[in-house]
Each structure stands twice: as structure tokens, then as C-alpha cells.
Amino acid sequence: MYHRILLAYNGSPEGRAVLHQGTQLAQLCQAEVCLLAVVGIPTGLTMAETVVTPEMTDALEAPARRTLEEGAKDIVALGLAVQTRIEFGEPVERIGAVAREYGADLIVVGHRHRGTLARWWGGSVGKSLLGQIPCDLLVALDNQEGAGQS
Numbered sequence: 256m257y258h259r260i261l262l263a264y265n266g267s268p269e270g271r272a273v274l275h276q277g278t279q280l281a282q283l284c285q286a287e288v289c290l291l292a293v294v295g296i297p298t299g300l301t302m303a304e305t306v307v308t309p310e311m312t313d314a315l316e317a318p319a320r321r322t323l324e325e326g327a328k329d330i331v332a333l334g335l336a337v338q339t340r341i342e343f344g345e346p347v348e349r350i351g352a353v354a355r356e357y358g359a360d361l362i363v364v365g366h367r368h369r370g371t372l373a374r375w376w377g378g379s380v381g382k383s384l385l386g387q388i389p390c391d392l393l394v395a396l397d398n399q400e401g402a403g404q405s
Contacts, residue, residue, distance in 0.1 A: 257284040257391075261359040263350050264290050266322035269365030272395040274326050277363040280393070281335050288337045289357050290326050292319040293346040316341055347383040354388050363393045 262277040264270045274290075281288050294315050323339040330337040342349040354362050362384065384392055 257286045257360040260286045261289045261362045263364045268397045272397040273363045273365045276395040290339045293342050293349045351387040361391045
């Protein structure tokens with residue numbers, strides 16, 4: 256069914272749900288996994304039209320690199336092949352571009368519960384991806400978040 260699964264991962268509780276559900280599917284399908292972290296350039300830098308130097312990107316990349324290494328260890332421990340990637344920019348655009356380049360059959364993203372204003376202001380990565388991707392999309396929910404809610 257799925258041969259290449261792209262996991263958009265950031266180490267958050269929502270990201271852990273992506274890792275868990277995405278790797279379960281990858282095991283069932285015997286699929287390859289690409290673990291992707293998208294690092295946003297801080298708005299203040301882009302608004303100030305600051306030149307983003309290699310030192311700045313290194314400082315932004317280091318935490319993402321550690322998060323990916325952690326996630327990749329979990330995936331390898333399950334006997335799956337995994338590659339990791341860090342991209343800089345807008346998450347929707349970068350996830351879509353990597354999915355096309357990687358030849359993903361499935362993209363797995365997390366869902367963060369936010370208020371109406373926050374969702375209006377920041378948008379929804381999953382919803383925004385729908386019209387731009389060449390494959391299926393799974394939105395993984397953090398089961399801990401929904402516990403006790405009806």
C-alpha cells in the first residue's frame with residue numbers, strides 16, 4: 256500500500272504521535288521512512304530583511320538535528336530504514352516539496368489543538384497541505400490530549 260512515508264516531526268507531543276503512528280504504518284507496509292524537520296526562519300529576521308548567515312542557520316538547526324537523531328533511533332530500533340532531513344522555510348511549502356522529491360505515498364503530520372484565533376492567524380499545516388501534495392495525508396492525534404474528552 257505505502258512504500259515511502261514522510262513523517263513531519265518536531266519532537267513535540269504531537270510529533271511523538273506522528274512518529275508512533277507513522278512507524279506503525281511503515282512496519283505494516285514494510286515502507287521506507289523519511290523523518291523531516293522544518294525549521295522556520297524567525298519572523299523578526301525576515302521582517303527586518305536580515306541576511307540569514309550560516310551561523311544563524313547552524314544555531315537554528317542544532318536542536319532540530321538532535322530531535323531528528325532521537326526519532327531516527329526509535330525508528331531504527333524497530334528495524335525500519337530511515338533517512339532524516341532538515342529544511343528551512345515555511346512548513347507547508349517545504350513538506351510538500353520534500354514529499355514530491357522523496358516520492359512519498361503518505362505524509363504524516365501532527366495536530367495541535369489551538370483556539371479559533373490562533374488557528375486563523377497561523378493556519379493549519381494539515382489543511383493547507385491538502386491542495387498541494389501528491390499523496391495521501393494522515394493527521395496523527397496525540398491520544399493523551401484527547402483522554403477524558405468526549
